[in-house]
Amino acid sequence: MKIEDLGLTNQQMDKMQQFKNFVGLEIEPVARHIDAEEGVPDSVLQRIIDEGYWGATLPVKYGGANMDYVTYGLWNEEVGRACSNLRNIIGVQGMVTSSILRWGTKEQKEYWLPRMSSGELMVAFAITESQIGSDIKSIQTKAQRVGDEYVVSGQKKWITFGQRADVYLVFAQNEGQAVALLIERNTPGLTVHPISGLLGFRGSMLAELEFEECRVPAKNLVGAVGFGLALVANNGLTHGRYSTAWGAAGLAGACMDASLKYVSGRRQFDHYLKDHQLIQQMIADMVTNTMAAKHLCLRAGLLWDQNETSATFATSLAKYFSSVHAFKAATDAVQIHGANGISKEYPVQRYLRDAKVMEIVEGSTQIQQVLIAQDAFTYLNQ
Incomplete structure (x- = not known):
């Protein structure tokens, strides 16, 4: 997807390319294995740690990469495009470390965070x-x-x-x-x-x-x-929703890319699939909604970077829309692939299974609807 018009800084664009290169080399080739074997090899986790991406949002003094929220989102998008499992695990690391960073004591931060960002403690x-x-x-x-x-x-x-x-x-x-x-x-x-x-x-x-x-x-x-849920848990869950939103946008992008490639090479009834209008309708919806999901994620990231109080509301919007669309995109991708879509030889069946889970984790689709409706009275009814 071309994103030059999304207002990213040159540094963010450079980071995004670094993420693409790393994911393509280190994660995408093992994504199918991770799904089939139901686990992530330590060697894969170590490569992420060695690259400095494990403590992504933590300050440098705690061994982190000090990513801004938009850059962190781009990282989650690229990982999510290739492997939802690793994106999920990376998001969970951030849920814990961001909670300690926000609500932990000075001693807790100094003791735990360097060990967590280095991968010494998962x-x-x-x-x-x-x-x-x-x-x-x-x-x-x-x-x-x-x-x-x-x-x-x-x-x-x-x-x-x-x-x-x-x-x-x-x-x-x-x-x-x-x-x-x-x-x-x-x-x-x-x-x-x-x-x-x-x-x-x-x-x-x-x-x-x-x-x-x-x-x-x-x-x-x-x-x-008394602060465990209202402050610590909500902090972690909001971080997780932000990571999931970007990961879902990435997964939707993977569904789009796989579908575009498939319909451009597959012939039915003496025509390429890309020439059939019903296929074009599914592709059009996939492209439009994937771009919309990324815009919502980017907006949430910009609001977090600006310390805006509406960032939590924007995160719920992004998580809700991105996860719902990712599942629809994955469903359409499987349909477009036909019988091949349910084969382990094609990744779209894995995308479909993972996309469904994204509608459940870090607050289900229905919970996001409730949160959005409640927050609308604060942020929209003014």
Whole structure:
């Protein structure tokens, strides 16, 4: 997609080209393997770390790349174009590190963030439970304060990168007030159960976590008691929505590129598919909505870079539109490919499976609709 008219700076354009080159060389060739084997090889993660992209948005003093939000979005778009699993894992790293950066103590930032940005400690964001999805205020995991420790009991499910993470940002209830705690994988009483056989995001290494009276140092509390959901969790979820929005736009772009290539080389009824009007209608919708998705993502990024209060609203718009369109683009791409579209030899069937999950993670399509409608009274009814 030509994006010269989107107002990117020369530096952002250069970064985007760097991302394209890196993804094409290091990620795209292994995307199918990651999906089929339901996991990401450590060697692939190490290449991202070596390139300096792991702690993408963290300040340089914590070992990060100090990307602005637009540049970070372009990174997520390019990774999402090739491999939704890696984009999902990268987004989760940002969900945790951005929460510590925003709400952690000076000591927490200095201790945890350099280790996280360097890849020494891989992280996961643990809020969802088997009976609690979007209704995060009803989480059942308990954290009781006992002296200088919290005793944590409960379970979490559908935790992205949970199989691999060294540290989890866990959300629990402490006497009716939400808390966010950093819990290390080797904590006695913590058991990790891998989850496999998913529809999409198969390589995201999801897990279920069981906590049986895990004793966690009180100094691992991120933010104050009572701030766990309203501040820490919402910070992380908003970051995740932003990453997902760009990733969905990237996936939609991949569907568009695959479809354009296929219809230009495939003949039916003595004509190339690209000459059939019904095919042209699907391509037109795909191109238009993919461009619209990218514009919404870019607008959200610009607002974040300008510290505008409406950035959260813009992020919900981008996540909602991009994820819904990505699924429609993937559906049409499979249809355009016909029987080949359901074959593992073509990537569009993987795009379709991953796109469906994007309508669910970091706040489902229906949750985004509610948030957008509520925020409209603030940002549009003025």
